[in-house]
Amino acid sequence: xxxxxxxxxxxxxxxxxxxxxxxxxxxxxxxxxxxxxxxxxxxxxxxxxxxxxxxxxxxxxxxxxxxxxxxxxxxxxxxxxxxxxxxxxxxxxxxxxxxxxx
Amino acid sequence: xxxxxxxxxxxxxxxxxxxxxxxxxxxxxxxxxxxxxxxxxxxxxxxxxxxxxxxxxxxxxxxxxxxxxxxxxxxxxxxxxxxxxxxxxxxxxxxxxxxxxxxxxxxxxxxxxxxxxxxxxxxxxxxxxxxxxxxxxxxxxxxxxxxxxxxxxxxxxxxx
Numbered sequence: 001x002x003x004x005x006x007x008x009x010x011x012x013x014x015x016x017x018x019x020x021x022x023x024x025x026x027x028x029x030x031x032x033x034x035x036x037x038x039x040x041x042x043x044x045x046x047x048x049x050x051x052x053x054x055x056x057x058x059x060x061x062x063x064x065x066x067x068x069x070x071x072x073x074x075x076x077x078x079x080x081x082x083x084x085x086x087x088x089x090x091x092x093x094x095x096x097x098x099x100x101x102x
Numbered sequence: 103x104x105x106x107x108x109x110x111x112x113x114x115x116x117x118x119x120x121x122x123x124x125x126x127x128x129x130x131x132x133x134x135x136x137x138x139x140x141x142x143x144x145x146x147x148x149x150x151x152x153x154x155x156x157x158x159x160x161x162x163x164x165x166x167x168x169x170x171x172x173x174x175x176x177x178x179x180x181x182x183x184x185x186x187x188x189x190x191x192x193x194x195x196x197x198x199x200x201x202x203x204x205x206x207x208x209x210x211x212x213x214x215x216x217x218x219x220x221x222x223x224x225x226x227x228x229x230x231x232x233x234x235x236x237x238x239x240x241x242x243x244x245x246x247x248x249x250x251x252x253x254x255x256x257x258x259x260x261x262x
Contacts, residue, residue, distance in 0.1 A: 013168075021171030022178075023163045030243040034217070034224045054178030061179060061250050064186055068199075069218035075196040 019048035202252035214245035
């Protein structure tokens with residue numbers, strides 16, 4: 001068991017030494033959405049994801065936002081076009097009338 | 103700043119060689135402090151608003167040691183819901199998205215909208231805004247980083 005732990009630690013340290021650190025990885029994750037990275041950089045990034053769940057998540061989140069963002073304009077437009085239901089409008093009119101008569 | 107000068111003088115008192123009068127030594131330190139201040143200020147404002155995350159989340163990375171530049175585990179990106187795509191149908195999500203992107207400084211928001219919302223190619227944006235590609239990439243990196251963090255705090259972190 002101890003041997004396994006030691007081997008795991010060695011593997012993590014080795015991979016860490018051979019890949020960019022997380023701050024650099026976050027920069028690369030963004031950059032790769034604008035310009036495809038070289039094969040060497042892609043391999044290094046893959047290797048880093050094997051030992052770092054945070055960078056893997058970061059990259060997933062960025063890709064998600066990158067794919068979602070083009071919908072922003074449409075979604076906001078439909079939201080502003082949404083109107084109240086007829087019943088809700090009637091309720092408001094009634095309340096206003098009641099308030100007016102007081 | 104004068105206080106800082108005295109502090110620096112106290113700390114570095116031993117290195118004072120006595121070649122000059124104490125007064126001119128102190129004034130020398132003060133001059134350096136003033137230069138540092140403006141150098142720092144110009145560096146920070148040259149790019150973007152001061153309030154923006156201009157440190158590129160450096161507070162979330164390990165500052166030194168063998169794993170320098172690695173995510174501080176407790177502050178690293180969280181696992182978003184198993185199906186973040188479901189949020190795309192929610193009006194509240196898009197409102198949060200919009201609010202988050204509105205918090206960015208204007209120049210960063212402009213670049214972000216052009217690239218991510220309107221899908222304009224990098225080269226095209228550089229030509230239109232007359233900026234270098236490197237400059238554009240730094241701005242996009244900051245925008246995405248800030249947006250990711252803002253949505254995690256205000257949306258995904260709150261979903262169960």
